[in-house]
Amino acid sequence: MALMPAADVDITEDLVRRLLAAQAPALAAEPLELAANGWDNAVYRLGSTRAVRLPRREAAAELVLREQRWLPGYARRSPVPVPAPVYAGRPDAGYPWHWSVIPWLEGTSATQVSPEKRTPAAEQLAAFLTAIHVPAPAAAPVNPVRGVPLASRSAAVLERLEDTHGYPEAARLRSLWAAALEAPPHSGPAVWFHGDLHPANVLLRDSPDGPAALAAVIDFGDLGAGDPAVDLAVAWLMFDGAGRRRLMAAYSAAGSGQRGGWERGGWERARGWALVLATAMLSNSDDNPVMLETGRFAVRQLLRP
Structure with a gap:
């Protein structure tokens, strides 16, 4: 366990x-x-x-x-x-x-809101990410396990996927991981990132314009500077297909110039980061049902055609 x-x-x-x-x-x-x-x-x-x-x-x-x-x-x-x-x-x-x-920031954890009801927050979360993903100064901290080249996380991911009982789709997930490693690396400046963006760190509130709106983002302990693709893993960790498409479109349309080279392999790397984070949750959360279900949801999203 x-x-x-x-x-x-x-x-x-x-x-x-x-x-x-x-x-x-x-x-x-x-x-x-x-x-x-x-x-x-x-x-x-x-x-x-x-x-x-x-x-x-x-x-x-x-x-x-x-x-x-x-x-x-x-x-x-x-x-x-x-x-x-x-x-x-x-x-x-x-x-x-x-x-x-x-x-104390008011709101409901996105883990307590069904994926389809999270969808209206997709553009707002993209706007949040666009706002924080700006070039960082040379003194900015480097997180050794977030926002770094994906290859540096390969040993950990492949070790987790050796558990074929926990990952019955391990072969498909290894293929997904191999494809993410082939994506062009982040080529722009190191930018600020959150580093641990998943539904438990997103607060939502009721909105007259829809079932949920972004209220706050919490838990920045993994913040640092590097590849912003680590934060875009939230497209699979938090959203179903409809929400993911809305987040991806909004983020791609806004501020791509300041991130430098984002579209060159960015979403492929984000998909890889989603696998990094999902497997970390699934392999270390037997006593945390919220994180366990977040990891399971993300794997289901990653495996969607």
Whole structure:
């Protein structure tokens, strides 16, 4: 059984209150409620308008520092809210890593909305990606497993596909992967990306113009600079055929010049990234039904004719 990574530090309400009391005492009396306990971070809702986000593993500690430094720039460019930190916490009270107070963003996780009802958000998500996919400075962080050349992820993907019980369509998926590796590499400048864009990190809201609209994008711990195709994997991770066509058309039509060389193999690489992320979810989420179903959905989409 493949499970989520174990926590290196147990994140409890008492720990969060001690950190707030030591560094942000004006917030320490606000109600606290555990909102999420993911692979990398625990999130506690703080009152009605804020949340506290804390790494639960040492491997994620650097990601919070990355968010604290760079996410305010994303927030200035984004057409929808993103959780830019409003307070940057430090190691304290027996807790070894940096942590953040962030805005609490209202919305319904796209994982709780049927794929066909996600479709109206496709153009809005494309507009979000167009806005953040701008050339990054030389000092921008490089994520070693996201936005890099696809070939660097080949060993991991092929190892997962050796599990023919978990992947009964492994032969077709290996062919898909081989085709993605043949796509021309990203030839433009390194651009900013989200790095972990899937339905659990997208919030939707009801809209008078349709069943759902984009409300916010969350969890930027994997942000970095490189090939934006990693984010376009969301076309398979979140949408069915109708939504995927709408997202692809909107993204292709907007801002292609600033991304430099996007259309030259971009969607083929995005399809490869969808396989990278889907297999990571399927091979490591036996105790996380939401991620497991997201991976299954993406594989079904990838295998559609």
